[in-house]
Amino acid sequence: xxxxxxxxxxxxxxxxxxxxxxxxxxxxxxxxxxxxxxxxxxxxxxxxxxxxxxxxxxxxxxxxxxxxxxxxxxxxxxxxxxxxxxxxxxxxxxxxxxxxxxxxxxxxxxxxxxxxxxxxxxxxxxxxxxxxxxxxxxxxxxxxxxxxxxxxxxxxxxxxxxxxxxxxxxxxxxxxxxxx
Numbered sequence: 001x002x003x004x005x006x007x008x009x010x011x012x013x014x015x016x017x018x019x020x021x022x023x024x025x026x027x028x029x030x031x032x033x034x035x036x037x038x039x040x041x042x043x044x045x046x047x048x049x050x051x052x053x054x055x056x057x058x059x060x061x062x063x064x065x066x067x068x069x070x071x072x073x074x075x076x077x078x079x080x081x082x083x084x085x086x087x088x089x090x091x092x093x094x095x096x097x098x099x100x101x102x103x104x105x106x107x108x109x110x111x112x113x114x115x116x117x118x119x120x121x122x123x124x125x126x127x128x129x130x131x132x133x134x135x136x137x138x139x140x141x142x143x144x145x146x147x148x149x150x151x152x153x154x155x156x157x158x159x160x161x162x163x164x165x166x167x168x169x170x171x172x173x174x175x176x177x178x179x180x
Contacts, residue, residue: 047084050074051091058095096128097158104162129155 050067057063064071078085103121106114129151136147 047077047087051087054088054091055094055098058092058099092128093132096125100125100155100158101162104159108166 046067046069050063050069053063053066054060060074061071064074067074074088078088099121103116103118103125106116107118129148133144133147133151136150137144140147
């Protein structure tokens with residue numbers, strides 16, 4: 001008596017792993033403490049963590065992992081919720097402003113302990129500037145050049161404020177030195 005070979009285990013979608021075991025969809029693990037605190041990614045609280053980390057990193061994938069969710073959920077929520085989309089854009093804009101200020105500070109006073117790839121940072125800021133100009137041009141029904149000019153004016157204003165802050169800090173440090 002011969003036996004027929006066993007068919008591999010299949011999931012509801014008919015997918016199997018190499019060993020024949022049914023594949024399972026990856027799940028985001030949430031600790032019990034987090035669930036009890038009401039910070040379950042199933043609620044809206046993940047958005048707060050996502051946006052905070054997005055400001056710090058400007059990295060969607062890293063921010064999603066930090067918020068204990070998956071990037072596709074963040075993108076889907078952005079598409080479905082205009083308020084969240086506006087918060088997302090504001091967080092990215094803030095993150096890029098922070099990057100520019102960090103880059104300016106590094107260029108003014110290079111710290112050998114902190115390594116920054118200046119060329120990559122400038123490329124990233126340039127790409128973001130162009131993408132932002134296109135978005136502004138579409139939203140405000142103006143030419144891309146007008147949007148670029150508006151962004152240049154905004155960046156120049158940021159540079160002037162940073163220089164004024166640096167001068168103010170330097171001036172505050174001088175009276176203590178003058179007393180010597």
